[in-house]
Amino acid sequence: MKNLSPELNNMMWQIAEARDEAAIEEFVSKHPDLRGEMISRVNMVQGLKGSKPHTPKVSAKFLPSPRSLSRETPRALALTVVVFLVAAGAFATMGVLRFIENRNTTATVVTPEKLRPVSANNGSQIEQTVPQGRSQPGPMPDEKPVQPLRAEEPFQRPVTIVAKNMTLDMVLNDIAIQAGLDLQSAPGMPEAMVEIDFRETPAIQVLEALGQTFGFTALIQTSSSALLIPARDQNDPGTPIGSGSVRPSEPSNRGGKLTPLPGLNNDTTQSR
Amino acid sequence: MSSAYDTTQGEHYDDDYVLVDRILLSDHHAFQSLYEKYYDRVYAIAKGILIDAEEAADAVQEIFTLVYKNLVKFDRRSKFSTWLFRIAVNRSIQSARRLKFRRHLTPYTDAAESVAEPERAPEEVDPRIGEAMATLHPNDRAILTLFYWDELSLQEIAESLGCSSNAAKTRLFRARERFKSAFELLGGTGE
Numbered sequence: 001m002k003n004l005s006p007e008l009n010n011m012m013w014q015i016a017e018a019r020d021e022a023a024i025e026e027f028v029s030k031h032p033d034l035r036g037e038m039i040s041r042v043n044m045v046q047g048l049k050g051s052k053p054h055t056p057k058v059s060a061k062f063l064p065s066p067r068s069l070s071r072e073t074p075r076a077l078a079l080t081v082v083v084f085l086v087a088a089g090a091f092a093t094m095g096v097l098r099f100i101e102n103r104n105t106t107a108t109v110v111t112p113e114k115l116r117p118v119s120a121n122n123g124s125q126i127e128q129t130v131p132q133g134r135s136q137p138g139p140m141p142d143e144k145p146v147q148p149l150r151a152e153e154p155f156q157r158p159v160t161i162v163a164k165n166m167t168l169d170m171v172l173n174d175i176a177i178q179a180g181l182d183l184q185s186a187p188g189m190p191e192a193m194v195e196i197d198f199r200e201t202p203a204i205q206v207l208e209a210l211g212q213t214f215g216f217t218a219l220i221q222t223s224s225s226a227l228l229i230p231a232r233d234q235n236d237p238g239t240p241i242g243s244g245s246v247r248p249s250e251p252s253n254r255g256g257k258l259t260p261l262p263g264l265n266n267d268t269t270q271s272r
Numbered sequence: 273m274s275s276a277y278d279t280t281q282g283e284h285y286d287d288d289y290v291l292v293d294r295i296l297l298s299d300h301h302a303f304q305s306l307y308e309k310y311y312d313r314v315y316a317i318a319k320g321i322l323i324d325a326e327e328a329a330d331a332v333q334e335i336f337t338l339v340y341k342n343l344v345k346f347d348r349r350s351k352f353s354t355w356l357f358r359i360a361v362n363r364s365i366q367s368a369r370r371l372k373f374r375r376h377l378t379p380y381t382d383a384a385e386s387v388a389e390p391e392r393a394p395e396e397v398d399p400r401i402g403e404a405m406a407t408l409h410p411n412d413r414a415i416l417t418l419f420y421w422d423e424l425s426l427q428e429i430a431e432s433l434g435c436s437s438n439a440a441k442t443r444l445f446r447a448r449e450r451f452k453s454a455f456e457l458l459g460g461t462g463e
Contacts, residue, residue, distance in 0.1 A: 047401040052421040
């Protein structure tokens with residue numbers, strides 16, 4: 001199309017829309033170069049007006065559109081989605097919290113690669129051993145699982161207990177408080193009076209010394225709990241305490257001594 | 273006379289106000305009268321914007337349902353027909369946007385054929401007119417439809433589109449130029 005001035009362009013549209021034959025002829029006579037353009041516009045306008053649709057038969061009665069009447073549906077759907085998202089969020093949050101809680105409580109679960117105490121000389125030192133030729137980790141049927149112990153675990157926390165004429169129950173309670181342990185006493189635990197002198201000694205070693213002296217065994221349940229049963233394995237030579245053995249009559253700064261005093265036996269289960 | 277009837281005596285007195293008042297008094301026959309009176313023009317608007325005849329027929333039902341539900345909100349600042357056409361334009365443009373994706377999947381020639389089926393097309397109409405219309409934006413189709421099919425004045429178009437007369441004039445001019453370009457691209461010279 002040629003570049004037309006806005007006024008001329010507008011006039012051509014007006015003439016085309018009016019469909020006034022005289023006006024068209026007059027315009028074409030004045031602007032013979034725009035004859036084609038004028039005819040084009042006249043036909044275009046005629047085509048536009050003529051393309052008005054033939055309306056289909058009007059429905060005998062007005063029927064409200066279900067699409068419009070169901071405008072509430074998207075709102076209800078949105079509400080449902082929001083409720084679902086809130087529920088999913090709450091579920092996910094609870095799941096995460098549960099996971100964190102489980103991770104904290106199962107921090108010392110026996111791993112496929114078993115951990116063994118290396119040497120009797122130092123109870124806090126551990127060794128990681130992986131059985132040769134085993135693709136699937138896990139305990140062998142004839143092997144006795146060993147509870148892993150780490151230096152930072154409550155049983156390795158050093159405790160200091162120096163007392164005379166103290167009941168065994170109170171001593172165990174003191175150990176539990178200092179090391180942050182949960183010690184459960186099985187029925188039949190002795191209730192003897194104790195003279196004890198342990199300084200900065202791992203709690204497990206103090207428990208072992210007490211067990212050897214008073215005839216009970218501390219069975220570790222979790223990283224921070226143990227069950228005390230009033231029995232000893234006759235074949236168990238006992239775990240060395242500290243640098244050697246316990247000498248009840250000779251107190252020392254490192255390690256300690258125990259002196260059993262006359263006491264009572266009681267068949268009650270206690271928890272510290 | 274009720275206050276509703278008093279409002280009909282204002283500056284924009286409209287015969288349709290009486291029907292509106294009757295509808296508001298639960299006279300369902302009055303709505304049927306409005307429906308029959310304006311069905312053609314509303315259908316023309318919907319068809320011009322939506323192209324597809326079936327979609328247009330559905331849109332007309334939606335438009336009248338909206339009018340029925342919102343009639344109580346009609347404030348009589350304009351003629352009832354202007355208010356109705358405004359709803360028709362807005363609703364049809366919304367529907368056109370919703371159908372945009374579907375239309376992308378359907379070549380216009382197919383759509384034009386399917387549109388032509390349910391109604392009798394005028395024999396002398398150049399099919400490229402419809403094709404050129406289909407290439408335009410729904411807003412352009414709306415203003416061309418109001419102007420050429422419903423033969424509204426620029427003032428009425430302005431009220432229907434919610435703009436000033438000058439804006440309506442400018443929009444009509446631009447829509448017409450775009451239509452002309454599309455028509456010429458399709459080989460339509462009119463000669």
